[in-house]
Amino acid sequence: MPKSLTPTDTHQLLHIPSSSTHKRAAICVAIFLFIVSMLILPFGERMLPEVKPFLPAFIAWFLFGDFMTAYLLYSQFRAARSMSLLVLSCTYLYTALITLPHILTFPGVFSDTGLIGAGDQSAVWLWVLWHGGFPAGIMLYVWTSWKTSAPLKPRGLGRKGAAAIMVVLGIVLGAYLLVTLGNDVLPRIIQKGNFRALLDSGIGPVVWMLNMLALVLLLVVHRGRSVLHLWLTVAVFVFLLDVTLTLFSGARYSLGWYAARTNSLISATVVICSLMYEVNKLYIRMVKNREQLLSSRQRLEEANEQLTRLSEMDGLTEIPNRRAFDDKLSEAMKSSAAGSYPAALLLVDVDYFKAYNDHYGHLGGDAVLKEVAAALEQTASASSLASAYRYGGEEFAVIMKEAGPEEAAALGEQIREAVARLQISHEHSQVSPHVSVSIGVHSRIVRDGETGQQLVDQADRALYRAKEAGRNRVEING
Structure with missing residues (x-):
């Protein structure tokens, strides 16, 4: 059986139980995006104008969303001392960092052939490592949250976090070196901007299957019990739609390609938006509780003053006793x-x-x-x-x-x-x-x-x- 939330967990921001309202909102978002994606899918190969600022704006938004999510998750890891939260934080850090070499090697953004030693296959392979690395990190998170329940010892918590971040940096650096130095030996999965080889080679379907497996594991193990798991499930689902549209979009700057990038943005921001919404609710609740506390304290002080007066007042003559x-x-x-x-x-x-x-x-x-x-x-x-x-x-x-x-x-x-x-x-x-x-x-x-x-x-x-x-x-x- 999956591990249920404990009273201690509910004190953590990221373990706030999801209500029926949360679930209805998540289901509506998922259904809406699914319907839109399925309507676009048959026309995904239709080419659209190449909008030069689109990719830089897309990456900037994506970086902001994933970096903020990684930071918030890391803060909660320090508070809850949960190894699974550290894994999830590093997963979002990885997706944020891997997009940097992706955009720099992408042809036609900063140069016709891409920067930092880019080859003609570098950008697409970074896309594969990006869209395959995210579900891999989610599955590692699910496994860690299933297997480990006891909090880490406070001593050395910072060192563990720093070591995990260094591992992520090392993986991203290794991925960059692989796709640039090994550009000529890696399988060719894009031909003059066409994605058909990505689908036909079987690499695209493997990426799709990884995302589907991550989605299924999240649903089976956590079932959206908390706000985090509910919206994380939505994020993984939208990421799966992103992969689906990309595989059937045919080429860069097609309708499906633009729609896939849009789904990526939604996937990158849906978790942070939901958590910030909960932060705001907690803040409002804290302010109200503080006001109630101050009001109660004032009433208590007034009552104590009244009791003091009564204890020092003669009941008959109503002068001090x-x-x-x-x-x-x-x-x-x-x-x-x-x-x-x-x-x-x-x-x-x-x-x-x-x-x-x-x-x-x-x-x-x-x-x-x-x-x-x-x-x-x-x-x-x-x-x-x-x-x-x-x-x-x-x-x-x-x-x-x-x-x-x-x-x-x-x-x-x-x-x-x-x-x-x-x-x-x-x-x-x-x-x-x-x-x-x-x-x-x-x-x-x-x-x-x-x-x-x-x-x-x-x-x-x-x-x-x-x-x-x-x-x-x-x-x-x-």
Whole structure:
């Protein structure tokens, strides 16, 4: 059974599974080119004008297509460490390189008889080696992909690639030397531009059979499962049509000859075009995934910020809670020690809150805490250096940066007056007919090593004195 694609394979560009859409497109291209070629075949020997720029343009396009395909396949060989991909890359490199001596030895392009030692049989024999070498490389690729599945070791990968390229260069050089130096001893398969001897000698049919065998092997072993194998099959099929039209075209510059060259161009570019299309799809998908990732990250950051706010927010009064207070106090202590400026703490206690709860109920007590917290936060927020917190129960706290005892006491008096202005009835208060607060203040420059608890203890003593002195007042513990 042929080797199926593994999950690891699908991560490689060239092993993207072919979809039904891919297969329909490939079949349509193949059928269209087959029909056109078969319609041309009966009229293939009809001679057309000799277009001088056609062959140079054809070779330039062919070189670009095959060199780009070879490069992309070689890049994937380095990524996947697959020997079969190296073989396929070298196959396309061979077809690109073999066309260079072919066009230089072709009569009537750069000179009447061809360049670089060309004989009258050199160009056609290079065509044979070109059109026979490509299917041979495809068959070697199929065999390698069938027999080898384990990736190559990363060490020495570059040396293997370089060695394979040198082998291809050597083969092309050998082919050139063979068809030029051996021009007089090779079988004559073209007579004054006529291809009939190529067909009658049996060499042409052998080339045709090699292409047919390569096509059959690709279909049997890989069956177009991946995008690469699907369009590679189309390329080999079109190459077979190229050979067919050439054999029955009769001569150079005939209708069949021009059509065959056109099929060669399609064969050279169909794989690279399909792969570049997949590259573009992968790029678009990557951009969309990146946008989704950034959007998800932003939503996650917003959610984390919201969770942080909720974790540091008192559920009843909706002002920062004891956890936030501890963090802020620690920060204020460090800043004071580092900057040698005072840090101030105000502890605020609702007077006779238990009596209020007992008389008005817990719902009434909760309402009072909300209103007191709002007044306290509004007053503290008027100063950019102060922030308010619910410390616990009916106690609140205010942290001030860069505030001495007088500034802290002044803020405490503003808070006391703000609560008094609420005019919340408190029939069981012993100091006022309305809800009031007692405030203890402590401010000093923090020394290294001191803890926030020491600041809290000092402010708490001041609060205790405020209660002892009759409540509804502000006391400073200097």
